[in-house]
Amino acid sequence: MPAVTPAEIERVFRAEHGRAVASLVRVFGDIDIAEDAVQDAFAAAVQRWPDAGLPPSPAGWIITTARHRAIDRLRREASREDRHAQAALLHAREEPEDEEGAVPDDRLRLIFTCCHPALAPPAQVALTLRLLGGLTTAEIARAFLVPEPTMAQRIVRAKGKIRAARIPFRVPEDADLPDRLAGVLGVLYLIFTEGHRASAGRRLVREDLCGEAIRLARVLASLMPDEPEALGLLALMLLGESRRRARTTPDGGLVLLADQDRSQWDRELIAEGHAIVRRCLRRDQPGPYQIQAAIQAVHADAPTAAVTDWDQIVALYDQLMTLAPTPVVALNRAVAVAEVDGPEPALALVDRLELEELGLYHAVRADLLRRLGRDAEAADAYAAALARTENEAERGFLAGRLTAARLRP
C-alpha cells in the first residue's frame, strides 16, 4: 500500500468536501450536523490513511464514516432528550444509504440552497465557498478582507436563517429555475472576479479564489449540461484565467491586454474555453455569459493585439447590449468602438454614461483623452480613477499614467 501524504489528504479534502457535505445534508436535513460529521471523518482519515493507505473510493469512505459517526453522536444526544438530534436521526432513517453520490444532484441542491435569493449576496458567496469549496471561515475572511469574527457571524446567521425559515435543499421548480440559476451563476462569477481582479489589497490576482470558482463552475456545468449559460460562464472563466501569467509583471504590476506577452497565455485553457464557446454557438441559445465568453475567445484568437478582430467584438457587444443593456456593458462596448472608429466617437459614448462612482469609467475616459492629446483632462480623469480604486496593482498603473499625463509638455 503506498504511503498517503498530508498533501494527498488535503487534495481529497478539497475535491470531495462539497460532495460529502451535500450528501450528509440530504441525510440529516441539517447543515451543522453535516459539516461536523464530514470534519470528523476527515480527522479520522488523517489518523488512518497514512498507515492503512488510500481507500479505493476516498469520497465513499468519507461519506460512510461521516454518516456512522454522526449517527453515533446523535444517538448519544437523542438519549438525552435532544429534540434536534432526534429529528435529525428520524430524517436519516428515511434517507437511503448511499456511498458516493448515488443521488447525483446532492451538490446541485446544495448550491441552490447556498445561493438562495433570501440570503444576502455576501452570505451566498461565503456559504458556497465554505460548504461546497471546503474553505475555512478564516480563509474566506482573508479572501474578502473581512475580519474573521465578521465572516463567522455572517455564516452563522445565514445557517440560522436556512434552518428557521426552511430554505429548501432542492433544485428549484422549472418556473423558478431560470431566475435561480442566474443567481447561482452570479455568485460563482463574483467569486471569480474577486479573485481575478481583487477589489482591494496588494496583489492584482488571488489565484485561490479563481481556482475555486472554476472548480465550482465545472461542477455546475457537469451537473447542468443542458444549461448553455452554465457552460458560458465556465468558458468565460477559463479564457480569463488563461491570461493570468501575462496580466502582471514579476513585481506585481498590471499589464494591459494590448501589452501582454501572448506567448505567456495558457493554450490548454484557451483550447478548452474555445471548445465550449463553439458548443454554445451550435446550440444557439445565447445569453450574457456566453457572449462575454465569445468576446474573450476573439481576443484569444489574435496572435498580436494589432490583429484583434475589433469589428467582431463590437458586434458581440451590440448583441450583449440587447440582452443586458447595463451602463458597464456600454462602457466596455465603447472601449471596443475606440479601436474601430477612434477615440473621439468612443469618448462621446462614454460621456453619456452615468458611472461617476466607478473607477473603471474614469480610467477608460482618461485613456481616451490621453489618446486625443487632451493631457490636462486626462490627468484629472486618472486622478478620479485613482481615488476610486483600492487594488494596489491598479493604483500603481494609474499613478504612473497620471504622472506621465502631467509631465507631457
Place this chain on the structure above:
Amino acid sequence: MQAYLLSIYQPDGPPPPDVDLDQVTEKLGRLNTDIKAAGAWVFSGGLHAPSTATVMRVRDGEVVTTDGPYVEGKEHLGGFTIVNADDLDGAMRWANRLAEATGLPIEVRPLAHADAG
C-alpha cells in the same frame, strides 16, 4: 409544515391617486381564495390606520397607556396573512402574488411556534 407571517408594509397617508383600490381589493380576494383552495390559509386581515393604535408599556412597575403607534415612521404594517408552506419557496410564492396584488413590499417571516384554537 411551517407557518409564515406575510406582512404588508404601506406608506403613511392616503394611497397615491394612481392606485385603483377596487382592483387591489379584487386581486386580494382572488389571492385569498387561492390560498384557501391550496389548504395553505391560516389567517389574514387588514389593519386600521396607525393613528388608531394604542400602546401599553411598563414603566417603574406601572402600566402606562399612550396614544398612537409604537413606532412612528414613514411606513406602517397595513395588514398581514399567515400561511402554511412546506418551505420558504412555498411561502415566497404567495408573498410574490401578495406583492403583485398590492404593489407594496411584503416581509416573509417564519413563525417560531403557534398556538391556535
